[in-house]
Amino acid sequence: MPGAAVLEAIAFIRGLQASPITRTLSQGSAPPYGRAVADAGFDVLILCASEFQPPAKLFPGVRVIHCDIDDAPMSQEIWTRARSAAQEAAACIQRGDRVLSTCAFGWNRSGLVDAMIQHEVEGISGAEAVRRIRAKQPGALTNASFVRALKAVPAIPRRSRSSTSK
Amino acid sequence: MRTIPLHLVRHGCTGPTAADLAASLDAANRVFMPAGIAFVVRTDECFENSPFTRWVDAADNEKISWATIRPAIQRIFPNAPDDAWPDDETKTKRVWLNLTTTLWTPPDEILVHVRKGGARGSTSFPEHGRSMFFSADGFGSKSDEHGKGKGMLHLFAHELGHYLGLRHTFQHGGNDPKTGAPWPLSARWDLVYRPTASSAQFFNSRAEAEAVPERELRLIHDRSKPGTRGKDIRDNCGPTDANGRMTCTLATSRSSPLSISSGDPSLKGMSFATSDGSTWAMNAMSYGNMELPRNLSASQVEMIQQYLDTETAIIPQNDWGRLPQGTGRLLGLRTALGMPQERWPAQGPTQAPRGGIVGSILLGGVGMVLRGSAAAWRRSALRRS
Numbered sequence: 001m002p003g004a005a006v007l008e009a010i011a012f013i014r015g016l017q018a019s020p021i022t023r024t025l026s027q028g029s030a031p032p033y034g035r036a037v038a039d040a041g042f043d044v045l046i047l048c049a050s051e052f053q054p055p056a057k058l059f060p061g062v063r064v065i066h067c068d069i070d071d072a073p074m075s076q077e078i079w080t081r082a083r084s085a086a087q088e089a090a091a092c093i094q095r096g097d098r099v100l101s102t103c104a105f106g107w108n109r110s111g112l113v114d115a116m117i118q119h120e121v122e123g124i125s126g127a128e129a130v131r132r133i134r135a136k137q138p139g140a141l142t143n144a145s146f147v148r149a150l151k152a153v154p155a156i157p158r159r160s161r162s163s164t165s166k
Numbered sequence: 167m168r169t170i171p172l173h174l175v176r177h178g179c180t181g182p183t184a185a186d187l188a189a190s191l192d193a194a195n196r197v198f199m200p201a202g203i204a205f206v207v208r209t210d211e212c213f214e215n216s217p218f219t220r221w222v223d224a225a226d227n228e229k230i231s232w233a234t235i236r237p238a239i240q241r242i243f244p245n246a247p248d249d250a251w252p253d254d255e256t257k258t259k260r261v262w263l264n265l266t267t268t269l270w271t272p273p274d275e276i277l278v279h280v281r282k283g284g285a286r287g288s289t290s291f292p293e294h295g296r297s298m299f300f301s302a303d304g305f306g307s308k309s310d311e312h313g314k315g316k317g318m319l320h321l322f323a324h325e326l327g328h329y330l331g332l333r334h335t336f337q338h339g340g341n342d343p344k345t346g347a348p349w350p351l352s353a354r355w356d357l358v359y360r361p362t363a364s365s366a367q368f369f370n371s372r373a374e375a376e377a378v379p380e381r382e383l384r385l386i387h388d389r390s391k392p393g394t395r396g397k398d399i400r401d402n403c404g405p406t407d408a409n410g411r412m413t414c415t416l417a418t419s420r421s422s423p424l425s426i427s428s429g430d431p432s433l434k435g436m437s438f439a440t441s442d443g444s445t446w447a448m449n450a451m452s453y454g455n456m457e458l459p460r461n462l463s464a465s466q467v468e469m470i471q472q473y474l475d476t477e478t479a480i481i482p483q484n485d486w487g488r489l490p491q492g493t494g495r496l497l498g499l500r501t502a503l504g505m506p507q508e509r510w511p512a513q514g515p516t517q518a519p520r521g522g523i524v525g526s527i528l529l530g531g532v533g534m535v536l537r538g539s540a541a542a543w544r545r546s547a548l549r550r551s
Contacts, residue, residue: 055244056211057173064211065179066241081214088179088212095184 007052007104008033016040018100019137024093025121027114027137029106033058043097046085048109062100065089071108074145082109086116093121108143115141115150126153168474170504171208171275175242176302178219178282179212186306193307194323197450197460201467203474203504205326208275213241218259219282229256239263243270250490261485268295268480269493273502273510276329280304287321289328291340292478292498298325308457320450320460327451330500331473332466335436335452336389336401343476349469351383352376356435356463357449358383361418368432372465386414386436387452403436403452410446410458412437435463473500477511 002010007030016036018028030052031037037045038061046065047053056064067085069078089099099117103109115129124132130150133140141147174187182190187207195204217230217238233253240246243266257265263279268290271277278298286304290297300322307319333339335357342349351358352375360367360382369375375383388402403414413427414436428437428446438447438461447459451466462470480496482489489496494512502510 053241055242056209060208064209066211066213066215067179068215084179085214091183 002051002104004052004054007049008054017106018042018102019106021114021133021136022118022122024098025089025114025117026098026100027106027110027133027140028100028102030104031059031100031102035060037100038062040100041098042100044089044092044099046089046099046101046110046113048082048085048101048103048113052104063092067113069109069112071103071143074143074149078112079149082113083116086113086120089113089117090120093117105139106137107140108146111137111141112143112146112150116153119153119156123156123158125155126150128155167202167204168504169204169206172205173209173271173275173277174207174211174280175277176210176212176280177216178302179214180282181302182280182305189307189319190305190322193319193460194326197320197323197462198326200462201330201470203330203470205276213238218263218279227258227260229258230262231256235259235262239266242266246270247490251488255487257485257487261483261487263299264290264295264297264483265486265489267297268496269490271296273499274505274507276326276503286318287325289325291328291333292331292343292473292500293341293481294483295480296499298329300325318456320456320458323450323460324456327462327466327470330470331478332451332462332469334387334389335403335449336385336387338385341478343472343478350376350380351385352378352380353469354385354435354465356465357386359386359416359432360384361416363419365420366416366418366424366432372468384417386416386433387449388417389453401453404454406446406448406454406458409444410437410440410448410455412446412448435465473498474503475501477501 011030011032014029016028016031018026018040020026026042030049031045033054037059042062044065045059045062046067048067048069050068050070053066053068065085065088067081069081072078089101093099101110101114101117111133114133115126118124118129118132119126127150130141130147191205191207198204217235231253232251232255236248239262246266267277267279276298277296278300280300280302282302284299284301286301288299304318304321308317331340338349338351338354340349341347342353352372355369355372355375358369358375360378361384367378386403389399391399402416403412406412411428412433413425414433416424416426418424426432429439436449436452440447440459445459447461448454450460450462478498478500480498482496497511499511
């Protein structure tokens, strides 16, 4: 797994990589420092890679959610942390913010959180969220244990939307 | 107008909502407008994996080693040196956060820690440090969109007042940064009175108050605990009615006390007529209903100006223990708030960067050099932005 310095350099060279998943939610790799995230119209940046947690000052103009998780087999700790970040991001989306969820390469950890955000905002099932993300972000969600956990999340009936449960 | 950046660090990504935060920030900006101060949120970040979400439990008062707490501290303050303390140095979470915030917060900003629980607001005076702590329910109004707000609309302004040196209306303390001597009561000329044989004397300027012996001055607001039980509090100016109208009962030299109410010029520092004519604003540094409008008195604006103009030395707190090697004199750094770097006062070598991890890498074609440590790269990136 590349370290922070390598991710910083890659982000600097590649610039901002973000694939729109929904109108208000995008998924991408480690973002470059500076105003690129804010200038792209995002209000909230989620940093999901445990190895890439720069201070929020380096991303002026956006609110930063530090949700450091590892691309590892699913655990209660990973699930709880991702769910909490997703709930916060969902609240941001519901008040009109645009959210960018990132990890090292924009595949698994950002995908996990993105799927949970969609479940929170739209009530769709985890399986539907996985399908959507894979369609919009090729190569995403290859962590089998993440996908297994997400697929166990049922859709929320329209009348009784509440928090995600595993 | 001096614009002071705020850095919100939320320990746990819950609350306050954007609406609650905006309401409290707007309220604070209204309160501090007469002082020529505006606050803006420059940085807003939350940490899902924070050990500082709360420390109200007994377990959270346990002492934790630097080796254990260091990663969490360095996420907030990337320049915190690995060897700031020996690995086995222990302090409580509150002390670690208070101390490191004082040491490493950029001088031009106020760092506001927001926890899930704990006291709704607690703040360092300029001579005590640079930290502000809030619980997530310490923001917002009762009249939020859901009608179930926290009723803490002006708490943020109240705590910012403490950060800028103000004491409660019913308490006195601190030192005048210009003289280093304890503030005289005369500096709070619109919050004090002098009992006289016939009634009481009030003041319209600091010069007027200085003309009488300091020992004869009393704070108008007396909120004391005559008994030992917490609820047994005597407040000579409270409670206010629903419109903020208050009556203060003052001890005088004659046998019967003097009662003065909102609208009386003698209470000009405690109760303020609002533009709608039917409600009264309370002093921002009083307790009581935080939903009611709040104002600063003229003497409080003068005191804030002193703290913004003249630097205050920090008195290290007893529970801080040893400071990192090489720490110079600690300053409250209120003079640097909202100021460009060239106007920051020097306070000793406490901003040393962490050790470098990369040497010098040339990124071909882009013409940029990544040099020094990751921290230096981050700082340079920030400067470019």
